[in-house]
Amino acid sequence: MLAVENLKVAYGQSVVIPEFSFDAPKGEIVGIVGRNGMGKTTLFKALIGMIPSASGSIKVDEKELVKKPSYERVANGVAFVPQGRMIFPYLTVYENLISGVSGSLDQEDIDEIYSLFPVLEEMSKRKGGNLSGGQQQQLAIGRALMTKPKVLLLDEPTEGIQPSIIKEISRSLRKIGEMKDLTIVVSEQVLSFVLDTCDSVMVIDTGRLVREDRREDVDAEMIKEMLAV
Amino acid sequence: MGDYTAEELQSIFIMQGFSGLSLFSVLLLMGLGLALIFGQMGVINMAHGEFMALGAYTVYLCSNITEQFFPAFTPYYFVITILVAFVVCGLLGAFVEWLLIRHLYHRPLDTLLATWGLSLILQQTYRSIFGAREVSPRLPDWLMGSFTYGDVDIPINGVFVLGLSVIVTGSLVYFIYKSRFGLKLRSTVQNRSMSGAVGINTVKVDRLAFALGCGIAGIAGAAFTTIGSTGPDSGSRYIVDAFLVVVSGGAASLLGTVGSAFGIAQAQSILEFFLEGTKGKVATLLVIVVVLMIRPQGLFPSKVRSH
Numbered sequence: 001m002l003a004v005e006n007l008k009v010a011y012g013q014s015v016v017i018p019e020f021s022f023d024a025p026k027g028e029i030v031g032i033v034g035r036n037g038m039g040k041t042t043l044f045k046a047l048i049g050m051i052p053s054a055s056g057s058i059k060v061d062e063k064e065l066v067k068k069p070s071y072e073r074v075a076n077g078v079a080f081v082p083q084g085r086m087i088f089p090y091l092t093v094y095e096n097l098i099s100g101v102s103g104s105l106d107q108e109d110i111d112e113i114y115s116l117f118p119v120l121e122e123m124s125k126r127k128g129g130n131l132s133g134g135q136q137q138q139l140a141i142g143r144a145l146m147t148k149p150k151v152l153l154l155d156e157p158t159e160g161i162q163p164s165i166i167k168e169i170s171r172s173l174r175k176i177g178e179m180k181d182l183t184i185v186v187s188e189q190v191l192s193f194v195l196d197t198c199d200s201v202m203v204i205d206t207g208r209l210v211r212e213d214r215r216e217d218v219d220a221e222m223i224k225e226m227l228a229v
Numbered sequence: 230m231g232d233y234t235a236e237e238l239q240s241i242f243i244m245q246g247f248s249g250l251s252l253f254s255v256l257l258l259m260g261l262g263l264a265l266i267f268g269q270m271g272v273i274n275m276a277h278g279e280f281m282a283l284g285a286y287t288v289y290l291c292s293n294i295t296e297q298f299f300p301a302f303t304p305y306y307f308v309i310t311i312l313v314a315f316v317v318c319g320l321l322g323a324f325v326e327w328l329l330i331r332h333l334y335h336r337p338l339d340t341l342l343a344t345w346g347l348s349l350i351l352q353q354t355y356r357s358i359f360g361a362r363e364v365s366p367r368l369p370d371w372l373m374g375s376f377t378y379g380d381v382d383i384p385i386n387g388v389f390v391l392g393l394s395v396i397v398t399g400s401l402v403y404f405i406y407k408s409r410f411g412l413k414l415r416s417t418v419q420n421r422s423m424s425g426a427v428g429i430n431t432v433k434v435d436r437l438a439f440a441l442g443c444g445i446a447g448i449a450g451a452a453f454t455t456i457g458s459t460g461p462d463s464g465s466r467y468i469v470d471a472f473l474v475v476v477s478g479g480a481a482s483l484l485g486t487v488g489s490a491f492g493i494a495q496a497q498s499i500l501e502f503f504l505e506g507t508k509g510k511v512a513t514l515l516v517i518v519v520v521l522m523i524r525p526q527g528l529f530p531s532k533v534r535s536h
């Protein structure tokens with residue numbers, strides 16, 4: 001579904017991702033773990049087009065997106081839940097949800113998000129900035145789902161969120177993935193969330209993919225060691 | 230003011246107040262367009278006055294065409310012309326954004342220079358086409374009279390133009406706060422790169438916002454023809470006042486724009502009666518300086534997009 005090949009990303013002269021390739025098959029949840037500063041956010045921003053890629057290829061359903069602006073990537077089925085949520089603080093919850101929808105707006109789609117995250121319906125008229133971290137995370141996921149993605153990218157969705165809500169996010173991601181046969185790529189610093197949620201686990205180190213295991217083959221101790229400084 | 234009785238003073242205030250309403254309307258429409266463009270894109274459009282002049286010239290042209298070819302239509306043409314001015318200026322705005330502005334978003338100084346250059350080009354173009362002399366459209370008779378109410382004459386064109394600016398302001402507020410496009414505009418102002426990442430075509434949002442701001446300047450130009458005649462540099466004479474409106478109102482706030490346009494127009498109109506033209510302007514400037522000292526957040530907005 002998502003095929004990334006030889007992707008290179010740099011900020012000016014400083015190359016953060018020298019070369020990165022991976023495949024995320026349809027309906028699978030892929031975890032990317034790595035310490036702070038290893039390039040997870042840079043990789044995601046390049047995938048959604050918030051920063052340009054120096055070279056390489058990003059294909060969704062065989063379609064090349066690497067040169068396209070963000071909104072066209074979204075139109076081709078990529079959606080992004082950024083680190084720190086980045087909801088629009090001055091827009092209401094409802095406005096946040098529909099902000100990215102182009103063309104006609106289906107009440108059914110909104111109701112579906114509300115049934116996944118009931119708190120969003122209760123808060124629909126509140127400003128996004130007034131929500132708690134966990135609620136904002138649900139809003140950011142809901143906003144991404146509103147564009148009907150084939151591939152959902154989540155950058156450190158558990159950062160700064162209460163443990164009880166982390167479990168809930170893990171559960172809803174599995175549920176959404178199954179319901180929509182969605183491909184999900186999620187980055188984390190914490191291994192436990194990835195082990196709870198993902199079908200396979202990749203380890204990123206200074207912008208390179210250094211390990212890739214199926215969930216059942218993961219040597220948790222070994223990866224924990226790699227994540228420790 | 231000692232030479233006037235209280236009653237005379239009251240009439241003067243009311244009358245100058247009403248004549249200030251036309252100025253208010255023009256300044257408000259100019260300020261709204263400028264604030265929209267500045268708030269959305271951080272672009273200070275030095276050519277905004279020339280878009281206003283283009284709106285006024287459009288009315289003049291339509292007036293000539295109507296008189297020559299459809300004289301029976303003369304009483305009505307003005308209303309339709311307002312829409313024509315909006316469309317003409319909006320289209321030119323979209324073209325200018327495509328040709329010039331979009332390449333300069335990350336370079337505010339270059340944008341300032343480029344739009345200033347554009348204003349000179351447009352002024353010269355007007356001079357070549359319409360000549361250096363000021364021109365006036367033939368306004369329909371119904372627009373020229375006035376109501377008399379006691380001692381006070383209320384000019385109909387003032388009331389008409391005021392109504393026009395109320396309608397435009399109301400439509401703009403509705404458009405920005407209720408429409409789907411307005412939502413995309415507000416989210417782009419709040420976070421441009423994230424807006425792209427949720428699926429908003431921010432390139433299109435920019436172009437439409439710029440075109441809309443210029444279109445509203447065109448409506449300001451149409452309103453302007455009811456209070457003055459149009460020359461190649463008419464726009465540049467209003468641009469300073471329009472910037473004052475935006476700066477003292479706080480560019481992020483529509484309500485601020487309305488309030489400061491009203492204050493500036495009324496202050497000028499009433500002070501001009503007592504102090505003659507230029508002194509009235511200086512006094513108005515002083516008032517603005519004082520306002521800005523008390524309420525500096527009026528000066529430059531909190532929510533201009535960051536790059």
Ligand SMILES: Nc1ncnc2c1ncn2[C@@H]1O[C@H](COP(=O)(O)OP(=O)(O)O)[C@@H](O)[C@H]1O
Nearest residue numbers: 011014016034035036037038039040041042043
């Ligand atoms: N805007 C930027 N300009 C230059 N370097 C950056 C920028 N953003 C991040 N980096 C660098 O890129 C590297 C990877 O950062 P990041 O992708 O944020 O890592 P992670 O998300 O895994 O914590 C870090 O060394 C960081 O300093």
Ligand SMILES: [Mg+2]
Nearest residue numbers: 040041083156
């Ligand atoms: Mg990060």
